[in-house]
Every structure is written in structure tokens, then in C-alpha cells.
Amino acid sequence: MKIRRCAVLFIEPREDLGIDWAALFSGARALSAALRWVALAPHLDRETTIDAAQVAALGAIGQTAWTERADVERQFGAPMLDSLLALGLLLDDDPADNPARERDALLRAQHWRPLSAAAHMFSRWDGMEVDKGMHFPSFEELVQAYGTPPPPALGRGDPAQAIKLPPPLGGALDAQLLQRYTGRNYDPAAVLPLDLLARLLQRTFGAQAERMVAQEAMVLKKTSPSAGGLHPTEAYVLVQRVPGIAPGLYHYHALDHTLAPLAALDAAAASELARQFVADQHWFVDAPVMVVMAARVARNFWKYRNHAKAYRAMMLDAGHLSQTFYLLATEAGMPAFVTAAVNEKAIERAFGLDPLSDAVVAVCGCGVAAAGQTTLELRYEE
Ligand SMILES: Cc1cc2nc3c(=O)[nH]c(=O)nc-3n(C[C@H](O)[C@H](O)[C@H](O)COP(=O)(O)O)c2cc1C
Incomplete structure (x- = not known):
């Protein structure tokens, strides 16, 4: 032997x-x-x-x-x-x-880079409840616990030499950029219209164009950049309240623009899974839709084999997608959220993902804002 x-x-x-x-x-x-x-x-x-x-x-x-x-x-x-x-x-x-x-x-x-494989596999959570029985901590509480934070903006070099720039011009993106905020108070009764879900998924995760770059290699063009043009991030969807789509788990197909049902859920089970996914952050649970971003490592590491930067690039890819998702939700008059404080293992079990080949990175979602704000939000008008 x-x-x-x-x-x-x-x-x-x-x-x-x-x-x-x-x-x-x-x-x-x-x-x-x-x-x-x-x-x-x-x-x-x-x-x-x-x-x-x-x-x-x-x-x-x-x-x-x-x-x-x-x-x-x-x-x-x-x-x-x-x-x-x-x-x-x-x-x-x-x-x-x-x-x-x-x-x-x-x-x-x-073709995992050894340090990246260890970082990924040993930073996954199961059964974590980040804030059991508490509310989202206010900055007063944080300052009391940790003291004054480092300053919000950094001065470098000689301030007397700093070049004063003209004010930013207005632009078409301003409406979304300046209204975007992380929603932590969702209306538990409101739905996400199907047309809007379709737009959010297609314009964030869907192919806007496809191109054969070699005889056997196709790349997709999406609205966010992606390392190597590989777009390894897949969208797995937890639907709670979308008219026309039964509550359950789905996978979004980037080319076909379809939702493949993976598991049907009743409303209570869908809400409970949502709570587990975001590690008991109850302020996100009432969002009518959550999207799990999970990177197909074989797609990224096909090019970036045993590569020191590949894992970082996969994390950055999800970050770009979440901002695009936020801006599209904002355009529709809705707040959005993204969180990395997730129970990866619960998500893997629910969608049948293997962490060595499908790396859960973060969860985003959006929905109609509730009338009042019980959990902290940073809206521009305040
Ligand atoms: C990578 C990342 C992870 C985040 N994780 C959480 C989280 O776990 N819980 C939460 O309530 N907000 C989370 N947020 C949202 C931030 O708290 C939020 O962006 C920040 O407070 C600024 O508020 P704004 O988005 O309204 O400008 C996350 C944001 C990013 C980009």
C-alpha cells in the first residue's frame, strides 16, 4: 500500500x-x-x-x-x-x-491556492447568531465599548500643498448614487413585483452579451466588471414574497434568464431559512427576496491556478455585483442590503453547494421599506 x-x-x-x-x-x-x-x-x-x-x-x-x-x-x-x-x-x-x-x-x-483554501474553509459559520436578542448596535454603544474610532477621512502629505478640486458635476447616476442606502427595516407584508425581480437579476447577474473568445471558451459581458472576464459568481435566490413565484429556493441562469426551482418552502420555512442565512440579523429577514452570491471556483481557478490573488478577486467580484444590485434596487425606490455575516454552512446545505467548489461569499437582498425605522439606517435625507 x-x-x-x-x-x-x-x-x-x-x-x-x-x-x-x-x-x-x-x-x-x-x-x-x-x-x-x-x-x-x-x-x-x-x-x-x-x-x-x-x-x-x-x-x-x-x-x-x-x-x-x-x-x-x-x-x-x-x-x-x-x-x-x-x-x-x-x-x-x-x-x-x-x-x-x-x-x-x-x-x-x-487548483485552490493553499492559504486561500484554508481561509475559506475555516471562516465559514454554522448556527451563528450574531446579535442574539439584541438590536443593531448604535455608534454610541460602539464608542462606549471601543473608544473613539480612527478618523473618517485620512489626511496625507502637506495640507498646504493640497490641490482644491472643483465641485463634482451632476450626472445621470446621481439619482441612484445619492439615494442608495442599506435598508434594515423591511415591510413584512410588501411583495417584490416579478418584473422588478427579473430586472434586478438580469441587470445584475445576467449576460448582457456573450462572446466566443476561443474555440471552446465563451465569456459573458455583465454590468459589473469581473476578474479575467470569468464571472464566477452565481446567484442563488431565496424567494419569500414574489407574486407568481412560489416561496422557495432557486438558481438563476445567467444566459437563459430563468429561475430553476431547487426546493419549495412554505412561508414560515422560507422566513426561518432567511434568518439562518443572515446569522439571525432579524433586520434583513423580512426582505421579500435574498440572493446568495456563491463563486464557482473552478471557473475562476481554471485561469488563476494556485494563484495568490484569485480568492481576493472572487471576493471583489461579489462586491461589485452587490453595488450594482443596490443601485438597481434604489432605481426602483427600494433599499437593499449586502452582508458577509452569513451562515455559509446553512446556505450550502439548503442549496446543495460544496464549499470546495462553490464558495458562498455574501448575501444581498432588497424590498419595500417599512414605515418606521427601528434599526439604524444611514439615509441621505437625515
Ligand atoms: C461587505 C459588506 C458587508 C456588510 N455586512 C453587513 C452586515 O453584516 N450587517 C449589516 O447590517 N450591514 C452590513 N453591511 C452594510 C453596511 O453596514 C453599510 O453599507 C454601512 O453601514 C453604510 O451604510 P449605507 O450602505 O446605508 O451607506 C455590509 C456592507 C458591506 C459592503
């Missing part, structure tokens, strides 16, 4: 801080710190505590070539290899099913 290490592995000397109660009562230093090695291997969806001997063995076994197990066993012993194989940090070529080896193969096939 042959073995090799998993493709991507980072080992963190993690410090766990705690209170040493015995020391506290005897008047000594009460803060205790315990160190342990944590293996962060993105093909496994968990952190794993290992010991120093396992760290040393992992450091001596390569991740590219398959090595005869018997040769490695002579150095580290069978129990050590068995323990690392059981953890999924070492992989063997036994033809039997091995979920860890399959996940490792998928990770290799996607």
Missing part, C-alpha cells in the same frame, strides 16, 4: 486562554494559557488537534508522490501512520471508499 499527505495542511500552535481558579484563590497569576497543535486541512471540514510527534511525521511525508507505506512505517511505526490515516491527514491508495481522499482529490482538482 502507498501513502501520501493531504494536499493542503497548515499547523497552528494554538493558545487557549482560561482562568486558573486555583491560582486565583491563592493570589497568583490567574490567567492560564495552554498550547496545542491544531491541524487545519481544508479538505476536512474540521480542525484537528494533533501532538508534536504527529506534527513531525506529517512534516516528513510529502503530499505529491505516493510512497510505500512499509518504508515510512520503518521510520514512524504503524500506530503513528494509522492515527494520521484515521484523521484523514494521511491518505492511502487502498481502492476502498475513503471520503478524506475523495475530498482531497476534489481540492487538488479545483
Whole structure:
């Protein structure tokens, strides 16, 4: 039998801080710190505590070539290899099913940059409730907790030398740019008209033109820029209240301009999923539609293989799309929102997404504003 290490592995000397109660009562230093090695291997969806001997063995076994197990066993012993194989940090070529080896193969096939894979896989949330039982914190509360924030604008260089610019000219975009705000108070009874949903999806996520750039390569032209012209960001839609579209989960097709039903939901289940998606930020839950932006990593990493900037570019792509979405919602007289504080794992389960190949980045949405403002918003007129 042959073995090799998993493709991507980072080992963190993690410090766990705690209170040493015995020391506290005897008047000594009460803060205790315990160190342990944590293996962060993105093909496994968990952190794993290992010991120093396992760290040393992992450091001596390569991740590219398959090595005869018997040769490695002579150095580290069978129990050590068995323990690392059981953890999924070492992989063997036994033809039997091995979920860890399959996940490792998928990770290799996607061309992830190792640090990006670890950053993505280990920053996902499940069951997070960001603000349980509280309201959106006001700036007064934040200042009380953290002190004065750094100044809102930065002065650099000699101010006496600064060139005074003329005031900005008015322009066609001003109406949207100057009315845009993040809505945190949605009318729970209001619907999003189907025509408007169609415009929001097509003009944000849809193809405005298509072009064959090589015999087997098509790129789409969209209203937002995209790294490499690849447009890897897919729109997965949670519908709560759109006349003509049943509550449920859908995928938007960028070329066909269609919504493919993925799961039907009743109103209560749709609202509950919305709450889970945005990590219990109740101020977004009543938006009649939410759009999950999830990047198809194979599309981006097809060009940007094992690339230091590719993950950053995917995050930026979603940011551009969300601004376009905001401006279109504003044009229709509605506030919008975007949030990265999302339970990626709940979203993955709901839509059947694999985080190694479909990276959930953020959730946006929009809807009719409620009459009053109970949660903080920054509107221009105020
Ligand atoms: C990447 C990103 C993440 C955000 N995440 C949240 C969030 O988790 N919760 C929230 O209420 N607003 C979120 N927002 C909205 C900002 O709080 C908002 O843009 C900011 O307060 C400025 O207000 P304005 O959009 O009305 O100008 C996010 C915005 C961006 C661009």
C-alpha cells in the first residue's frame, strides 16, 4: 500500500486562554494559557488537534508522490501512520471508499491556492447568531465599548500643498448614487413585483452579451466588471414574497434568464431559512427576496491556478455585483442590503453547494421599506 499527505495542511500552535481558579484563590497569576497543535486541512471540514510527534511525521511525508507505506512505517511505526490515516491527514491508495481522499482529490482538482483554501474553509459559520436578542448596535454603544474610532477621512502629505478640486458635476447616476442606502427595516407584508425581480437579476447577474473568445471558451459581458472576464459568481435566490413565484429556493441562469426551482418552502420555512442565512440579523429577514452570491471556483481557478490573488478577486467580484444590485434596487425606490455575516454552512446545505467548489461569499437582498425605522439606517435625507 502507498501513502501520501493531504494536499493542503497548515499547523497552528494554538493558545487557549482560561482562568486558573486555583491560582486565583491563592493570589497568583490567574490567567492560564495552554498550547496545542491544531491541524487545519481544508479538505476536512474540521480542525484537528494533533501532538508534536504527529506534527513531525506529517512534516516528513510529502503530499505529491505516493510512497510505500512499509518504508515510512520503518521510520514512524504503524500506530503513528494509522492515527494520521484515521484523521484523514494521511491518505492511502487502498481502492476502498475513503471520503478524506475523495475530498482531497476534489481540492487538488479545483487548483485552490493553499492559504486561500484554508481561509475559506475555516471562516465559514454554522448556527451563528450574531446579535442574539439584541438590536443593531448604535455608534454610541460602539464608542462606549471601543473608544473613539480612527478618523473618517485620512489626511496625507502637506495640507498646504493640497490641490482644491472643483465641485463634482451632476450626472445621470446621481439619482441612484445619492439615494442608495442599506435598508434594515423591511415591510413584512410588501411583495417584490416579478418584473422588478427579473430586472434586478438580469441587470445584475445576467449576460448582457456573450462572446466566443476561443474555440471552446465563451465569456459573458455583465454590468459589473469581473476578474479575467470569468464571472464566477452565481446567484442563488431565496424567494419569500414574489407574486407568481412560489416561496422557495432557486438558481438563476445567467444566459437563459430563468429561475430553476431547487426546493419549495412554505412561508414560515422560507422566513426561518432567511434568518439562518443572515446569522439571525432579524433586520434583513423580512426582505421579500435574498440572493446568495456563491463563486464557482473552478471557473475562476481554471485561469488563476494556485494563484495568490484569485480568492481576493472572487471576493471583489461579489462586491461589485452587490453595488450594482443596490443601485438597481434604489432605481426602483427600494433599499437593499449586502452582508458577509452569513451562515455559509446553512446556505450550502439548503442549496446543495460544496464549499470546495462553490464558495458562498455574501448575501444581498432588497424590498419595500417599512414605515418606521427601528434599526439604524444611514439615509441621505437625515
Ligand atoms: C461587505 C459588506 C458587508 C456588510 N455586512 C453587513 C452586515 O453584516 N450587517 C449589516 O447590517 N450591514 C452590513 N453591511 C452594510 C453596511 O453596514 C453599510 O453599507 C454601512 O453601514 C453604510 O451604510 P449605507 O450602505 O446605508 O451607506 C455590509 C456592507 C458591506 C459592503
